[in-house]
Amino acid sequence: MRRKKTPRTSPPTQALLPPLFAQWFAARGWAPRGHQLELLAHAQDGKSTLLVAPTGAGKTLAGFLPSLVELAEQPRNRPGGGLHTLYISPLKALAVDVARNLEIPASEMNLRLRIETRTGDTSASKRARQRRDPPQILLTTPEQLALLLASADSLTLFSTVRRVVLDELHAMVTSKRGDLLALDLARLRSIAPAMTATGLSATVRDPDELRRYLVAQDGAPRLAEIVTAPPGAAAxxxxxxxxxxxxxxxxxxxxxxxxxxxxxxxxxxxxxxxxxxxxxxxxxxxxxxxxxxxxxxxxxxxxxxxxxxxxxxxxxxxxxxxxxxxxxxxxxxxxxxxxxxxxxxxxxxxxxxxxxxxxxxxxxxxxxxxxxxxxxxxxxxxxxxxxxxxxxxGAQDTPAARSGALDVMCQHILGMACAAPFHADDLYREIRSAEPYAALDRETFDAALEFVANGGYALKSYERFAKIKQNKDGLWRIANLSVAQAYRMNVGTIVEAEMLKVRLVHGRPPKTSPQGKQTRFGTLYAPTKLSPESATSAAYTGPLRRGGRVLGEIEEYFLETLSPGDSFLFGGEVLALQGIVDNEALVSRARSDTPKVPSYAGGKFPLSTYLAARVRKILSDPKLWKNLPDQVAEWLHLQKKKSLLPKAGDLLVETFPRGGRHYLVAYPFEGRLAHQTLGMLLTRRMERRGLKPMGFVANEYALAIWSLTDTAARVRHGLVSMNELFAQDMLGDDLEEWLQESALMKRTFRQCAVISGLIERRFPGKEKSGRQVTMSTDLIYDVLRRHQPDHILLRAAREDAAVGLLDLARLADMLARVQGHIVHRDLERISPLAVPVMLEIGREPVYGEAQDEILAEAAAMLAEEAGAS
Amino acid sequence: MTHQRISIAGLRNAGAAQDILIAGVGFTADASGALYLEAESLIVVADLHLEKGSSYARRRVLLPPYDTAATLAHLTRVIARYNPRRVVALGDSFHDRDAAARMGNEDRASLRALQAGRDWIWIAGNHDPLPPASLLGEAHDEIRVGPITFRHEPRAGDARGEIAGHLHPVARVVTTRGSLRRRCFASDGARCVMPAFGAYAGGLNLRDIAFAPLFPGRAPHAHVLGRDRVYAIGHEQCHSD
Structure with a gap:
């Protein structure tokens, strides 16, 4: 046995393992690992448990072992035994993979179990059969679980469940899917009170967050048991x-x-x-x-x-x-x-x-x-x-768990009404037992209930159109079956950016055969490669043909930046956009191997606060540079000579003139999102001070703002102080004012509107029609924020934006930290450290205030044309 | 039906940036989406789609019920600016046949206040083919003012002097600074399709094929609604969605 760690409670022994299982392990030449036995012991005590284990530690088998043991001991082929174990994974592919792996011990021990998956790909007939005659072990996703729980037969279907296994829990709890899953877990506990939960997680910064997630909360924080597997060999x-x-x-x-x-x-x-x-x-x-x-x-x-x-x-x-x-x-x-x-x-x-x-x-x-x-x-x-x-x-910096999103709760409330009529008091109690909603106040819950019922508007004109209604018995129930149908169409928390199908319409073969075509992989995986002589982009000019192969999906906002004829990389090929018809981007193979439109998106994950602090530390201490590549160490030495390397707690701000503009570059190292927000707010403040900022660009490490006025000269004359410019109060009214109009806020609002069920996923409906008059959620947002700024969806959108898109908490922490620690270098020319962010100018989108300038520029071009003709 | 000759003085007014010349008649294109004809003291607005929110609500899509109030407030501001003698609502003023009946009392009162002391003309649209029974104002299928014809749905081919709505034109303007999508007037100088005025009215891209038959052989300019003024923008700069 490779067990290293002795559990604190009664030491589990091999005795817990029935002979059948012991023999199976032995036949495979394995010994059960310590954490697998510990988990089994907790399960047999009826306790929910978090297993923290590195990849490859036999996590999945550990998670299912208690279920397999219990099921093996049940009378064989007991009919109607019902669903025993639910397994929830964030990815369908993972559920399928785990089901396959689980079949091995089940069949080798001849356990005669039915192990099935249920995903978006499962056929309608199989789904119906699974509800009528459920397998003992069902592997599925949070969305499918939500759908099942919202059906009228959920109370019988789940009443037999003894265990739920949540895989990759660390990945799920940081998202709205985690909120949805927490609410579903709360409902499962109500239906099957004897059920226990097992969470499987990679190593995380704060395991207690996950331990709370697994068990019902009742005011005092409750923790699940924890089993920690030994770390693997060092990488x-x-x-x-x-x-x-x-x-x-x-x-x-x-x-x-x-x-x-x-x-x-x-x-x-x-x-x-x-x-x-x-x-x-x-x-x-x-x-x-x-x-x-x-x-x-x-x-x-x-x-x-x-x-x-x-x-x-x-x-x-x-x-x-x-x-x-x-x-x-x-x-x-x-x-x-x-x-x-x-x-x-x-x-x-x-x-x-x-x-x-x-x-x-x-x-x-x-x-x-x-x-x-x-x-x-x-x-x-x-x-x-x-x-x-x-x-x-072995340091960990996984993001902190979140407080439950309001739009997800709205969706859940409607789902619960679809399942069965409920009392508001009962549902409120149940929702608060879910860890992300443990601090939910009654007022907010009632506002959400009101929203689900009739939109939650101060103007009470929709009572007769309510989706759920309270009867005389005090129970809330859905108004009619079409409400349940709409719920089913909209379940889930993933609102993708608007995606368009990419369809290959003009399969004109390239002049030369793709490299590697002879191999099986070549035809499958090799990108189309063209000879140099054909390396000119020529857009197809004939009529658009339909019916080609779908290559995948691409974000609409990316395509918005392209014009017909522009080429871009997708699926390993250079494609030319031919046009967009009915929600599909029609493309052909471009006759070029260099895409015209590069899409340099930076990382979508922000630099973690923990790593940022370490980077600041490396920068501040030349003794730590010896492990860096020579050219990087030289760069830092040069920066030290020409400007300054800030101490770990300081914020360096450099100013210098260049090409007729005055630049201000700050190095907070707080990630692109926080820097973009800072840029928005700082330029507003500079505008008010008459410093005439013209634009800014942000990357993961720094922020550069350029302006017409010489800020450094104003600082020299004591007219402007850096401490004042970076003062924390920018997070007050400035933020509020900017946020109101920002496109970020509108995008966030759209997501909340979809998740909460205000609008349907297909809304505004780009269905085929002669006239594609689209009504965007931006219009709804504008009307709502003017007429009812405290509406629950606006609150949900603000909370989302603060966390996901603006990184406000991080910006606030940074501004607080650097107060009195701003080091300003008044330079004559660009510093070595500033070069990277300065190079981003022209490559990254530049943010500015006045959208009307776009119109003014376009109008000027027309005027010019008119003058010339 | 009203017929009136436009004075030459009225035509001379053209020239300032936000003015649009349609079949020789100079209109002021307002950033709100209204057209103003000073010589006639006339304001025209298209596609108000009042009560669109409650129309969705009947299908249990509970959009904020403030769209009628928002549209009327917007209209109140533009009427206050020009104080016109006559207002023409160019069809689809109501989102459906029952819309007028669903209007709340406050909205009803604001509309009445707007109508007081001026002529109010409801042009029939496909959403509201019949005049709103419970409201003031005259109803017409179309009206003519000098060389100008006001009707809801634009006719294909050469319709010189036609001012219509129905299509809700928007332009997606792309420059080196970025791109945006805004409501616009579409005009080639001979005719004009007006932007939708209603708070919940969506938009149809100017590059959509629906516009092609209206401007045969001559691409319209987009007079795009900015914050405080209207910008005339060439067709080449307007992209498809």
Whole structure:
């Protein structure tokens, strides 16, 4: 037995394990691990438990062992025994994968269990049968569970449930899906009071958050039991030792592409993680461009068509691939078998994220995983250095659990009304037993109930159209069946950016055959490669044809930046946009191997506060530079000489003139979101002070603002002080005023409107019609904020924006921290540290106030034209 | 039906940035989405879609019930600015046939206050083919003022002097500074399609094929509604969605 840790309570022994199971372990040459037995002991005591274990520790088997043991002891083939164990996973693919793995012990021990999955892909007839005659173990997703709980037969279906297993809990609790799942868990506890919950989690910063999540809360914090598996072998973790020149900025890491390729060749199978879809596309394209050996290298990201992803996944499982370029869709626990190398391109953004990605390699605890970090610019070298140190120390910086979202609660209230009539008092109590809603006050709950019933408007004109109504008996019930149907269409918390299908309409074959076409992988995975002579982009000019292959889906906002004829990377190919018809982007293969429109999106994850602090520390202390690449250390030395490297607690602000403008660059290291918010607020304040700011650009580390007025001169004359400019009170009225009008707020509102059930997912309805008059939620937002600014949905949207899009808490912490610690350098020219952010100007969108300037510019062009003619 | 010759003085008024010349008649395009004809002391607004919110509510999509109040408040501001003798509502003033009957008392009172002391003309639209029985104002299928015809649905082909609504034109303007989507007047100088005025009225991109038959051989300019003024923008700068 490889048990290292002795549990605090009664030591579980092998005796807990029935002979059948002991024999099975022995036959496989295994010994049950300590944490598997501990979990079994807690389950047999009827306790809910959190299992914290690194990847590869046999987490899944541990989670199911209590269920298997219990089911094995039940009389064989007992008819109508009902649903015994529910397993909830954040990914359908993971549920399918786990079901497959679970069949092995079940069939080898001849347990005669029915183990089934239920996902969006499950057929209608199978779903109906599952409700009539449920399997003993059902593996599903939070959305499917919500749907089942909102059906009238939920009370009987779930009454037999003894255990619920929540996989990848650390990933779920930080999102609205986690809120939905918490509410569903509360309902499950009401239906089946004897049920216990098992949470499976990677290592997290604060396990108590998850322990509270697993059990009913009743005012005093209640904790589930915890079992911690021993950590695996330390990872072999390093940063790519590049011979190339490290770029100042950008996210591509193309400088290192040859070195990455050489590294792939040293491994059996490599996973190459990047932070965004666009990066995945670009790296994949670059790798194939130099893939002299025709290595089977595939691409995997969430926008690709599901069948394409399945092909990659099964080729991976069969060991047919040498490398997969992927995004965070593969962060979670799918077993990839023989991966022996993880390459992380770009900065990992968080120590825990890095640890989890490393965990994808080898999947066996006793062998160290090999992982190589490839920074894409100089600042990322610092970030990678900090992340490697943190991962070696086992430091964790997973985001804090959240307080429950109001829009999710609104959705849940309607779902519960669809299941059965309820008393408001009972539902309020049940919802408060869910950890994210433990602090919910009655007033807010009543406002949510009111919203679900008739919109929650001060103007009471919709009573007769109410979705749920309170009868004389005090019970709330749905007005009619169409309300339940609408609920079913809208369940879930994932509101994707508006996605358009990408359809290939003009399959004109390229002049040369794609490289690697002879191999099985080539046809499947290789990007189309064209000969140089055809490398001119020529848009197809004939009529648009329909009926081609769907390649996947792409965000509408990305396509909005393109004009017909523009080429871009998707699915590993260079495609030219032909037009957008009825919610589909029609594309053809571009006759070019260089896309016209690059899509350099930075990482979508913000730099964790923890890593930011470590980066500031590295910067401040030259003694820590000895492990940095020479060119980075030289850069920092130069900065020290020309300007200053701030102490860890200080905020450096530099001002310098350049090209007729005056620049102000600040280095808070708080991530792009917080910097964008700071930029918005700071430019407003500078505007009022007559400093004439013209625009700003933010990256993960710094913020640069340019203006017509010489701010530094004003500081010299004592007319402006930096402490005053960065004063905390910018988070008051300025923020409120800016937020009202901001596009961010409107986007957030749309999400809340969909999740809460105010509007339907298909609203405004881009259904085919002669006239696609679209009514956007922006119009609803504008009307609502003028007439009822305290409406619950506006409150929900503000709370979301503060957390997700503005990073307000982080900005507030930073402003508080730097008060009295702002170091201003009044420079004559740009400093070395400022170069990266200055290079972002022109590449990143520039934020400014006056949208009307766009119109003025366009109007000027017309005037010019008119004058010329 | 009203017929009146437009004085030459009225035509000379054209020239300032927000003025639109339609079939030789100079109108002021207001940033609210209304057109003002000073010579006639006339304001025209299209597609108010009053009670659209409650129309959705009947299907249990409970949009905020303030759209009628918001639209009327918007209309009150533009009427206060020009104090016109006559107001023409260019059809689809009500979102459905029962809409007028659903209007709340306060909204009803604000509308009455707007109508007091001026001529009010309801042009029939496809959403509101019949005149609102319980409200003041005359109802017409279309009216003519000099060379100008006001009707709801624009006719294909050469309809010089036609001012219509129905299509809710919006322009997506793209420049180096970024892009935005706003309501606009679409006009080639001969005719004009007005932006929708209602708070909940959606928009149809000017590049949609529905506009093509109206401007054969001649792309319309987009007179885009800005914060305080209207910007004339060339067709090339207006992109599809």
């Amino acid at each position: 072999d973790l390093s940063m790519l030792d590049t011979r190339e020149r490290l770029p100042w900025s950008g996210h591509g890491a193309y400088y290192a592409i040859h070195e990455v390729y050489e590294t792939i060749k040293t491994a059996k199978t490599a996973l190459i993680f990047v932070n965004t879809r666009a990066q995945a596309e670009a790296i994949f394209q670059q790798l194939w461009r130099i893939n002299e050996d025709n290595l089977p290298i595939a691409l995997h990201h969430g926008s690709l068509d599901a069948s394409q992803r399945r092909k990659v996944e099964s080729a991976m499982a069969e060991g047919l691939l040498r490398a997969v370029v992927c995004t965070s869709t593969l962060d979670l626990g799918i077993d990839w078998g023989a991966v022996d190398l993880v390459i992380n391109i770009g900065a990992p953004k968080g120590a825990s994220r890095l640890t989890q990605r490393i965990g994808r390699a080898n999947h066996r605890l006793d062998e160290p995983s090999r992982a190589i970090l490839v920074p894409s610019n100089r600042f990322e070298v610092l970030e990678c250095t900090a992340a490697i140190e943190a991962a070696r120390e």
